[in-house]
Structure formats: C-alpha cells, structure tokens
Amino acid sequence: MKSLSSRIPWTFVLLYLLCIACNPPADKHTRRPNIIYIMSDDHAYQAVSAYGHGLNKTPNIDRIAHEGALFTRATVTNSLCAPSRAVLLTGKHSFVNGKVDNEQPFDWNQDNFAKLLQQAGYQTAMVGKIHMDGLPQGFDYSAVFPGQGHYYNPDFIINGEKRQLHGYVTDITTDLALDWLDQRNPDQPFCLLYHQKAPHREWLPAERHYPEYTQMEFPEPSSLFDDFQGRGTAAKTAEMNILKDMNWAGDSKLRPDVVDELGLISPIEWDKAAYNNNLGRMDSAQRAAWDAVYDPINDAFRRDFRQLSDTQLMRWRYQRYMQDYLGCIASIDDGVGRLLEYLEANGLAENTIVVYTSDQGFYLGEHGWFDKRFMYEESLRTPLLIRYPKEIKPGTKIDALVQNLDFAPTFLDYAGASIPPDMQGESFRELAAGRSHDWRDAIYYTYYEYPAIHAVKRHYGIRTDRYKLIHFYYDIDEWELYDLQEDPREMKNVYDDPAYKEVRDSMHKRLTAVRTQYGDSDENNHKYLRPYLEKGTP
Structure with missing residues (x-):
C-alpha cells in the first residue's frame, strides 16, 4: 500500500504551501481589534486630571491618555443623557434618529453600530446606563438600569430579567463588565459598552471615598458669581444656579428634618422624596456608615445657617456639590483601573481599543451653574481619551472638532466593517493615528427639551x-x-x-x-x- 504522501501530487503540495504563505493564520498583528467604550454620565472634562484643571486626580483615566490620545475639543450634538446615547449608537443627529430629548421614545429597530458589529462577527455587550426604554438591540448580553439607576443596591435588567444587586452601583457595573469579559468566546473579537451611572445627580459617593471627600475643599471657578451681563435672555432665565436651584436634601444631603427646621424651600417637589428613596435603598450597615459622616455636616450647617450670607451659602453649597460629585468620580477611576489591569493580566491590552468619555459635559460652578444642556463650552465639550497601542502613539494630543456623532463610524472602521452611507459622523481613526489632519471645520448642535x-x-x-x-x-x-x-x-x-x-x-x-x-x-x-x-x- 502506498503512503499518503506518495498519493498526493507534488503540485498540490506546492500550491498548498503557497496559499499558506499568502494567507497566514491570524496572529496578534492581523486580528481585528476588540473595543471597550467606557462612558460615564455627566463627567465634566474639568474633572479629568489629564486636562490640567487641578480640581481632582483621576490617575487611571489619565493613563489612557498617557498611553494613547487626549482629545481637547471633543463635543456632543445634544447635551442630554438619552439623546447623547442615541447619537452614539446610530451615528446620526437627534433630529434624524428621533431621540431629541429624554421623553421621546427611541426606535431600537433602526440600525446601530452594535448590530453591524454583530453582523461582522463581533460579540457585543452593554453594561450599565442606557436610559432608553426597551430591551437594547444589537447586544448578545445586556445588563442595564431601569431609567437612571440607583447608587446603592441598584436594580439591573439582565437580558430582560429585572434583578436587584447588593452593593455600590459603580463597582457592580464594573463587576458585571469584567464577568462578561471572562465568559465571552475568546475566539471572537468583542465590543463592550461599559456605561457608569456616576457622576449623575444626586451624587452619592461610595463609602470608601466620602469620608475623605467630604473633608476636602476645592477651588472655585472665577465665574461662580456670574451676573450674566453681556449675555441674553436664555442664560439669565435658566434654572441651574447652585444656590437657588439645587435641592437642599437630595443634592446637598441635608436631612429632611433639618430642611424643615430651617425653613428651606427646594425648587423641585421631589427633593425630600429623592433623599428618602436614595438613602432608603441602603441596608443598615450602609446607612450607619453614611450617617456617621453626613450627620456632623448637618449638625454644623444647622448651627451656622442663621449667620451665613447668600455669598457664604453659595460657597458652602458649591463645596458640598464638589465633594459628592468628585467623590463619585473617584469610584469611576477605580473601575477604569480594574479594567486596565484585567486587560494587561489577560493579554488583551495590545489588541483592544479603550475609549473613555462622557455622555456630555457638565457645569462645575462655572456661571454659578450645575447641570448641562447649553451649547456653552462646559456642557458642549466632553472628555475623550483613547488608547490603542497598535496605532495610537502614547501622549498624542488632538485638537480636532470630533463629536459623539463620530463614534459609530470610527468603531466600524476599526472593525473593518462597512460604514452605512446614512451615518452622519466620520471615522477619526486616521486622526488618532496621526496619518491625517483633514477634518471638519465646524460642528453642529441642537437642543429641544424646553419647556422642561x-x-x-x-x-x-x-x-x-x-x-x-x-x-x-x-x-x-x-x-x-x-x-x-x-x-x-x-x-x-x-x-x-x-x-x-x-x-x-x-x-x-x-x-x-x-x-x-x-x-x-x-x-x-x-x-x-x-x-x-x-x-x-x-
């Protein structure tokens, strides 16, 4: 009986070897990249230390910029939670995808980049906040909040099933993201949308951070006492002033009994209900730890309130705001650190694109304001940091006018998938790699949620x-x-x-x-x- 090799013509052997030479097996240089998109909620670029404002320290988020690129003028098309997420998914302006405000329904049946990545062979997952009704489409796995979510012992809808999980929301969101990474198919590229609730109002930090942050004092912005001279009606009539328009209980964390005793009037009727609901989700140990730190703050305010001028009250409220807001960001930075360590430990760092951004900017006392919505810089601009070792040089700085409109086509470009012609954004892959500086000269913005x-x-x-x-x-x-x-x-x-x-x-x-x-x-x-x-x- 002849051997197998003697029965195979040498011409076929040569052709086979030639095919291998021309089409080598996929390796670390040819595999399509994984994508991890980290989006926090209302994280102002001023509160990312890589931007140099000196307000706080975010060493893990900064690491993405040090090892990749920092975008200095990234902006949104509509500075509001749900519309921003719809733009991210669709690559289309709000007036095209239909999600113009937080009230209008979002049509999940329309195309989004996650669906297109699935079709291109990617595993996809969304974990955390999406703030749009309906089961997310385009994801093999989803674990999202109903609505805004809660800071303590939050509810999640995991692949359509509602469950309450014990702990702090930022940590749980990170746990779920890492668990999915552990359970995914290692033979497929993946795209993970890892969306934090923090630092969205009403700013409840984790127990490990609030004892420190409530003792800190932060620099005031130069326009904290802006009188809006030289501006129009819109800025003068907005209801975002830290002194006048923040809630006393829900936002400043004064107990309802202290609010009543001092005769304080909150501008929004759900103030005390928000306080009671948020803290009411805590178990006895969590609540005891909270009260041990926040009760002395209440006692000191009750003692001093009658002697405080409006200027002093504004300054007190600004510090209370920053203490809780930046305390929430500290936990986000912890989670980013855990994720980056996971990628390193599992050999994924080199072939994974890591993006850190926010759904919009936020006012941290500029013009005396909190919140967002306006086209002014603090709410228009958003942090954007990207690491991809294969293409982006460490320490890259990009001043181009990119928008959240551009994420969808950029991710499809990295994945080698077709970009639908009706997507309105542009891929900034070549910008990030330094291979091109050709870019748009203007960005467009719309805002619709008024009266509201x-x-x-x-x-x-x-x-x-x-x-x-x-x-x-x-x-x-x-x-x-x-x-x-x-x-x-x-x-x-x-x-x-x-x-x-x-x-x-x-x-x-x-x-x-x-x-x-x-x-x-x-x-x-x-x-x-x-x-x-x-x-x-x-």
Missing part, C-alpha cells in the same frame, strides 16, 4: 475653531456670538458688536451650509415642539 426642568431654552448653533454662533428660538428669537480665543469663558456676546460684523455674516453662512449638510431645518424644530404643546406646556 432647568428652563434651558431651545437652541441650535455651530462652533468652529474660534467662534460660536447660537440661535435661541421658540418663545424668544435671540442670537449669540462668541469669540472663544478672546473670551474662552463666554462672558460677552459680540453678536451686535460692529467689529464682528464680517465674522457674524460668515458664521451665518456657515450655519446655513451645515444645517443643509445634515438635513436640519426649522420644520424639524416645529416637529419636535408638538409633543410639548400636546401636553399643554406653554
């Missing part, structure tokens, strides 16, 4: 490298123009300044062109006003 909480009026506008043009509409018709080079804190509207006439005219032309490019119009503004009119809001 915080009373931020409807507006749209564009931002270029130097200038910003905003149109506030519906119950007012006002324009604002800012020279960000001369006035980076946006304290003076120069729209009617004769010296800026040419700039104003040029920005109007650019705005018209950008609206046409993206398919926006005044008709869209009317379309997304109707639900508010139908509810009887003025």
